[in-house]
Amino acid sequence: MSKAGFNYLMDMDGVLVREEHLVPGADQFIGELRDNDTPFMVLTNNSIYTPRDLRARLLRTGLDIPEEAIWTSALAxxxxxxxxRPGGSAYVIGESGLTTALHNAGYIMTERDPDYVVLGETRTYSFEAITRAIRLVENGARFIATNPDEKGPSREGSLPxxxxxxxxxxxxxxxAPYYVGKPNPLMMRSALRAIGAHSENTLMIGDRMDTDVRSGLEAGLQTILVLTGISDTTTAELFPxxxxxxxxxxxxxxxxSRNPFEEKSGE
Known part of the structure; x- marks a missing residue:
């Protein structure tokens, strides 16, 4: 266990920020973790951006989080x-967050007989690229997807x-693809390894029952649901x-932060 008690994994959107705005108190909590040298990792199923991109985005909201404390479904x-499959090859549908992570892992990007078709998030899904992916999977490429999220938000409404x-x-x-990101507990375990933490001493903070809480639970973590994002108390009760x-x-x-299950003094 860290000197500060628990280690922390936490979702980004809906927990620390919401619609590009800081969730009140998030900067104080992160500051407290950093002051206490508490290991933590911020998680996101979004595979579009690199940790450097996300750090810059968070800085604009007032959150100072190091690149090495950001873990994406692309990295996982x-x-x-x-x-x-070390040194393998992949046909990739995705953006820089995913292609950079795969390059850094020693992967070759190719359209010819790849070991994998890897599908991630992108702002513009190409029908031509999807068709090529279908044909490669039909010809034997293994199908991997970064996360199972079916839609995302935009200013105009939902996006596929x-x-x-x-x-x-x-x-x-x-x-069917193999999904690596939440709710697959594999993403939790890879984040735990990245900060050198154990599940028994780590908390997962999230705003979604179906991804954050489920993946934390299946990875053996204690979990905290915050009500600043997707799930509320009514929908949370619907889950088993x-x-x-x-x-x-x-x-x-x-x-x-040392023990969030203890009440604050004076309460």
Whole structure:
């Protein structure tokens, strides 16, 4: 266990930021963790951006989080493939967050007989690229997707995300992808390794029951659901599993990071 008590994994959107704005108290909580040298990792299923990109985005909201404390589904996917088939090849649908992670893992990007088709998030899904992916999967390429999220937000409304496009490819090929990102506990375990932590001493903070809480639970972590994102108390009750605790927001953890299950003095 860290000197500060628990180690922390936490989701980004809906926990620390919401629609490009800081969730009140998030900066204080992160500052407390850094002051106490508490190991932590910020997680996101979004594979578009590199940790450097995300650090810059968070800085604009007032959050100072080092690149090495940001863990994306792209990094988890690259690490998984590096372990499965070192020095392999992939046909990739995605953006710089994913291609950079795969290059850094020693992978070759190719359209010719790749070991894997790797599907990630992108702002512009190309019908031509999806068609090529379908044909490569039909010809024997293994199908990997960074995360199962079916839609994402935009200023104009919902956008189709990785899970929706993966469903299209699966329907056309009859081959289901292997999803690396949340709720796969593999992403939790890879993040734990990255900070040298153990599940028994680590908390997962998230805003979604179906991804954050589920993946934390399946990885053996205690979990905290905050109500500043997707899930609320009503929808949380519909799931067959429960978080360890429910809190209004991450602000409720300020001053109690060593043991968030103890009440603050005076309460």
């Amino acid at each position: 996917t690259a690490g998984f493939l590096q372990e499965q 995300a990785t899970g929706a496009v993966a469903a299209l490819i699966e329907k056309a090929t009859g081959r 599993y429960r978080p360890t605790a429910v809190m209004a927001s991450i602000a409720d953890l300020v001053g109690r």
